[in-house]
Amino acid sequence: MYAVLAVGLAALSLEPPHSTPLWPMVLLGIGGLAALTIRHRYPRLSFGAAVTLSVLSLACGSGAESLLAVVAVYSAGARHKGRIAWLSFGIAMASAAIGAVALSMRGTVGPPILGLAPRILGRDPLLDWANVFLIIAAVLLIVALLGTNAGHRRRYIGELVVRAERLARERDQQVEIARALERERIAREMHDVIAHSLSVIIAVSDGAHAAADDRPAEAKAAIARVAETGRRALGEVRRLLGSVRDDGGSAQEHEPQPDASRLATLAGEFVAAGLPVRLTVAGTPSTDPGLGLTVYRIVQESLTNVLRHARQVRAVTVTVAWTADDVTIHVRDDGPPIAAGTEEGRGLLGIRERVALYGGTVDAGPDVEGGWRVLARLRSGDPQS
Incomplete structure (x- = not known):
């Protein structure tokens, strides 16, 4: 131009x-x-x-x-x-x-x-x-x-x-964070389910093997408990996998999540596996399903650790005390003294993560009177984001 x-x-x-x-x-x-x-x-x-x-x-x-x-x-x-x-x-x-x-x-x-x-x-x-x-x-x-x-x-x-x-990148990052958190949650649930079930199955199977010759009826009943525990574990694993798999299945096809109301049943399973558990529940449990599941998993993991690692345990006490503001979980066994500084496994790390989610505290380690104890206190409010 x-x-x-x-x-x-x-x-x-x-x-x-x-x-x-x-x-x-x-x-x-x-x-x-x-x-x-x-x-x-x-x-x-x-x-x-x-x-x-x-x-x-x-x-x-x-x-x-x-x-x-x-x-x-x-x-x-x-x-x-x-x-x-x-x-x-x-x-x-x-x-x-x-x-x-x-x-x-x-x-x-x-x-x-x-x-x-x-x-x-x-x-x-x-x-x-x-x-x-x-x-x-x-x-x-x-x-x-x-x-x-x-x-x-x-x-x-x-x-x-x-x-x-920038918003698109932040959205993608939030999606990735959510996926990572969901994977961690599922991994924690899988660990709790599989570790508990296998520990019970191994303990009951050992008892059945020992009683097979002299007490065949007891061995037969123990094998039935092993099968029931395996079926229950398989159902929970399917439920966990179904929550992350888009296969068109409905939530009604799986068992509901366990909560604090099933603590007595949980203790009975460990008693049947040969662990002398005495359960005490005080107060009114919270109606929050997430908190109930957390309490259930903490007790389950604590008893699983006792079943796998403790020797010469004569009694295991489990105390769950509910108040309007918090819930306290105390699990203690009377096994032999354990050296201080014992390395924590994945189970105890999972307990700490669950407690931290509800802004609580946890103290796990050798007890001064011998054995192992887990003391956790969780707030009854909403979990921290």
Whole structure:
């Protein structure tokens, strides 16, 4: 566009009787093309060249280079924020004032542009300057407003795109965190179910093997308990796997989650496996199913650890005390003394994680009177997020 305008104005300026020298217009045209070429890579240099060439064009050229100042002001407004954009506009206005002086003087002492000077310029230099400057200033102001508005819209849309991308990343991160937490929860549940069931099965199987010759009826009953424990464990594993597998199955196909109301049944299973458990429950259990499941799993894991690791245990006491604000779980066996500093297994780590979920505390380790004890206290409120 600039090249077409420059050639057209130059051709008109060369027509007699008010012809303008050719070589200034050629140099100004080359300089204008160079300024347009480098405006993306060197915007400051291009802006300076544009306002300079526009003044020179008004002084001795065809005036086509005035378009460069218009493009430069628009680009500055679109590319930069308010302060730099309006500073560029101020520089362009200063060059416009100088260019208006050159054009008003050109109407009397130099070659006119297109022969129009006699019609737009009079004999009063100050009035001529004011007329030309007001026209140029109005054009530059309109262009500056258009450029700043375009730049504001472009930056606003860019910020919206960046924000949308950031929200998408955060959403994906939250999904990954939720998946990791769900995997950890399922792994913890699987550990509790499988470790408890296998410990009971092993203990009962050992008893059945020992009684197979002398007490076949007791061995037969023990084998039945092994089968029942295995079926129950298989059902819980299927329920856990079904909660993460999209197979169209309904929740009614699986057993409900265990809770505090099944503690007596849990203790009976360990008694049947040969562990002398004495259960005491005080207070009214909470109706929160999550808290009930947590209490059940803590007792289950504690008794499983006793069944797997304790030797010469004569009694295991389990005390669950409910209050309006919290619940206290105390599991203790009277086995032989255990060395301090015994490494905690995954089961105790799972207990600590469950207790921390309800903002509670847990103290697990060798008891001063021998054996092992687990003392956990959980708040009855909502679990911490």
